[in-house]
Amino acid sequence: MVSTFQLVLLGLAGILFAGGWGVALSRLWSNWPGVRGLTYSLVAAGAAVCLGLVVWHSYKREVWLPLGDNFDTLIWLAVLLSFLILYVQFVCPLPGLDWFVLPIVVLLVIAAGVFAKALPHQYIASAWKWGHLVTSYLSAVAFAVAFAVGAMYLLIHRRLRTKKAPADPNLGNLERLERLTRTSVSLGFSLLSVGMATGVVILVDKGRSSAFGRAWLTSPKIWLAVAVWLAYAVVLHAPINPSFRGRRAAILSVIGFVLMLGVIVAVQFMPEGP
Amino acid sequence: MHRLLLLGLDHDTAPLALRERLAFDAAGSRAMMDAFAAQFPEAELVPLSTCNRVELYTAQAQQGQPRSDDLIGFLASYHHVDIEHLKPHIYQRQDRAVVEHLFRVCSSLESMVLGETQILGQVRSAYELSRQRGSTRTILHPLFQRAMAVGKQVLTQTDIAEGRLSIASIAVDYARRIFERFDDKTVLSVGAGKMGVLVLKHLADLKPRTLVVCSRDLAKAQRVAGEFDGQAIGMDQLATSLVSADVVVCSTASVAPIITRTAFEPIVRKRRSRPIFLIDIALPRDIEPEIGQLNGVYLYNLDDLQLVVEGTRDSRRDAVRDSENLIAGAVEEYTQWHRAHELGPVIEELYQRYHRLALEEVKKAIEKVPHPTPIKRQRLEQLARRIVNKLLHNHVRELRNAQRLHGPPAQYLHTMEEQFDLGQEWRDERDKELK
Numbered sequence: 001m002v003s004t005f006q007l008v009l010l011g012l013a014g015i016l017f018a019g020g021w022g023v024a025l026s027r028l029w030s031n032w033p034g035v036r037g038l039t040y041s042l043v044a045a046g047a048a049v050c051l052g053l054v055v056w057h058s059y060k061r062e063v064w065l066p067l068g069d070n071f072d073t074l075i076w077l078a079v080l081l082s083f084l085i086l087y088v089q090f091v092c093p094l095p096g097l098d099w100f101v102l103p104i105v106v107l108l109v110i111a112a113g114v115f116a117k118a119l120p121h122q123y124i125a126s127a128w129k130w131g132h133l134v135t136s137y138l139s140a141v142a143f144a145v146a147f148a149v150g151a152m153y154l155l156i157h158r159r160l161r162t163k164k165a166p167a168d169p170n171l172g173n174l175e176r177l178e179r180l181t182r183t184s185v186s187l188g189f190s191l192l193s194v195g196m197a198t199g200v201v202i203l204v205d206k207g208r209s210s211a212f213g214r215a216w217l218t219s220p221k222i223w224l225a226v227a228v229w230l231a232y233a234v235v236l237h238a239p240i241n242p243s244f245r246g247r248r249a250a251i252l253s254v255i256g257f258v259l260m261l262g263v264i265v266a267v268q269f270m271p272e273g274p
Numbered sequence: 275m276h277r278l279l280l281l282g283l284d285h286d287t288a289p290l291a292l293r294e295r296l297a298f299d300a301a302g303s304r305a306m307m308d309a310f311a312a313q314f315p316e317a318e319l320v321p322l323s324t325c326n327r328v329e330l331y332t333a334q335a336q337q338g339q340p341r342s343d344d345l346i347g348f349l350a351s352y353h354h355v356d357i358e359h360l361k362p363h364i365y366q367r368q369d370r371a372v373v374e375h376l377f378r379v380c381s382s383l384e385s386m387v388l389g390e391t392q393i394l395g396q397v398r399s400a401y402e403l404s405r406q407r408g409s410t411r412t413i414l415h416p417l418f419q420r421a422m423a424v425g426k427q428v429l430t431q432t433d434i435a436e437g438r439l440s441i442a443s444i445a446v447d448y449a450r451r452i453f454e455r456f457d458d459k460t461v462l463s464v465g466a467g468k469m470g471v472l473v474l475k476h477l478a479d480l481k482p483r484t485l486v487v488c489s490r491d492l493a494k495a496q497r498v499a500g501e502f503d504g505q506a507i508g509m510d511q512l513a514t515s516l517v518s519a520d521v522v523v524c525s526t527a528s529v530a531p532i533i534t535r536t537a538f539e540p541i542v543r544k545r546r547s548r549p550i551f552l553i554d555i556a557l558p559r560d561i562e563p564e565i566g567q568l569n570g571v572y573l574y575n576l577d578d579l580q581l582v583v584e585g586t587r588d589s590r591r592d593a594v595r596d597s598e599n600l601i602a603g604a605v606e607e608y609t610q611w612h613r614a615h616e617l618g619p620v621i622e623e624l625y626q627r628y629h630r631l632a633l634e635e636v637k638k639a640i641e642k643v644p645h646p647t648p649i650k651r652q653r654l655e656q657l658a659r660r661i662v663n664k665l666l667h668n669h670v671r672e673l674r675n676a677q678r679l680h681g682p683p684a685q686y687l688h689t690m691e692e693q694f695d696l697g698q699e700w701r702d703e704r705d706k707e708l709k
Binding site for chain 2 (some may be wrong): 156159160161163164172173174175176179242243245246247
């Protein structure tokens with residue numbers, strides 16, 4: 001069970017991430033040179049608190065394998081996303097990325113708090129299931145990046161098309177954002193494909209293959225996952241059909257992530273399927 | 275006495291589509307001056323046509339033609355544009371306001387790009403054309419001379435030209451929002467005119483992989499391409515070049531679009547929807563605006579770029595204020611000179627006429643006086659002269675005050691000419707007598 005103190009620490013992490021987001025947004029109206037340092041200090045502090053929480057939670061459960069329950073999983077997602085932000089901003093800065101990814105991190109922290117008391121996942125029984133969870137959640141991280149980059153692409157595209165002043169340089173340029181979208185979607189799509197394949201293996205393994213055509217057909221978790229997979233498949237289709245590149249790919253990336261969020265929510269309520 | 279009139283439309287008052295219908299080149303300007311001279315032989319005219327404005331500066335006798343409505347009618351009929359369609363986009367100025375406007379134009383304060391120096395050259399060309407055609411005489415000639423001097427003064431003595439945001443720099447800024455790198459990109463310039471070369475110069479700083487100059491005049495294209503280590507091609511290769519180009523600058527003098535949507539759609543397919551940045555700085559436009567709706571196409575024309583420039587005006591308030599102060603002084607100085615120039619002969623005529631009348635009366639009186647001596651005659655003449663001076667003193671003083679308070683004294687002068695009978699008849703009579 002998650003203790004109250006753990007929830008307080010989680011709240012602190014959420015505040016640190018939200019603070020980082022607020023400071024990052026201040027770039028829109030202020031040129032204060034300390035913005036960058038303060039943003040990433042807050043994000044790093046939030047990530048450190050989350051990591052500490054994960055360690056404490058694992059110690060209390062006496063289980064060191066990650067993704068054991070909702071609390072653990074959602075915090076891991078937030079940590080991975082915040083690490084990704086820190087990595088991108090130090091290796092190849094794209095300041096506008098913070099504006100879109102940090103709110104997702106905050107949402108994940110809030111979700112971890114909300115779903116912490118919900119029924120935890122059954123302990124991971126097999127390597128297949130662990131593989132299924134890891135690949136699925138990592139694909140969600142990749143799709144979150146694709147969503148953020150896609151949203152930035154749409155913003156710049158809109159500003160360019162409406163002939164307004166050139167978009168904020170913090171948002172980067174269309175060519176880079178398109179490349180980032182493609183890379184994130186390629187990675188996320190591969191991971192999701194593995195996640196879906198391992199999911200099928202788990203179903204077969206549990207002897208539910210007979211029910212595969214009936215109960216699973218009505219599961220929103222499955223259908224949303226299939227929809228996500230299809231949306232990103234279309235995005236990856238762009239090199240073959242160029243009409244899906246650029247703006248359309250960005251829109252699909254945003255839609256795909258919204259569907260992915262649906263899958264995550266569905267998983268919280270039906271971790272074991274219908 | 276003369277009246278100054280200005281009729282015009284610019285990027286603030288008229289859409290690009292209308293401006294391009296009314297724009298004219300040097301040949302068009304000459305033809306317009308001929309048509310104007312045929313219709314209003316006594317008036318002076320300087321037509322000015324730039325990317326952003328079409329203006330007619332005229333000077334005519336106070337009661338002469340054209341009046342404002344005549345001028346609008348002339349412009350509309352000359353360009354075959356419906357006068358009602360034209361009127362909402364037109365601005366008009368008179369007398370002192372014309373001087374002020376022209377000084378502002380020459381100083382780039384009315385330009386799309388604050389601090390740009392090209393406008394000075396464009397005004398000079400327009401003035402030179404009119405001068406050669408004999409269309410500028412006693413009024414517009416000194417006005418334009420002074421305007422160009424003021425423009426030069428503003429551009430060199432204030433910070434208006436410092437760090438100016440030119441169309442070229444904005445184009446580069448936009449290109450950077452679309453593309454990440456340029457060492458794998460192709461920049462194509464369609465047309466090898468001054469503006470095109472200017473934008474090309476900025477784009478060349480991005481170090482693109484290939485730079486191509488396309489022109490009807492291959493020799494000119496080769497010359498321009500040589501400046502940038504680029505390739506020169508003829509117009510027949512334009513379609514092929516558009517397939518590989520990433521940034522295209524169009525600045526030809528063509529009167530019809532050279533890149534149409536029908537022709538461009540297959541090019542977009544061949545490009546596999548790869549983004550393309552089209553900059554159309556030609557007037558009339560070289561690229562059909564509908565092309566901007568195609569997938570992966572980012573099309574900007576002069577009006578679009580203006581939106582960006584206007585957004586930067588606030589940051590240059592100090593420079594604008596300094597320029598406006600300088601212009602205000604120059605306008606006052608010029609107006610005073612012009613008043614003196616216009617008033618002097620009328621006042622001179624006024625005194626001459628009444629001194630003559632007085633002397634005639636003195637002459638008649640002396641004939642009736644017995645034994646007139648030269649001394650008596652001289653004293654009577656002096657008396658008559660002083661009386662005339664005293665009688666006219668108030669009128670002349672009022673005239674001078676009136677011009678100071680109300681600007682050009684045209685109305686007052688006209689009234690005085692009427693009241694004191696100083697019209698052409700009197701001048702003819704005086705000249706006859708002098709002969």
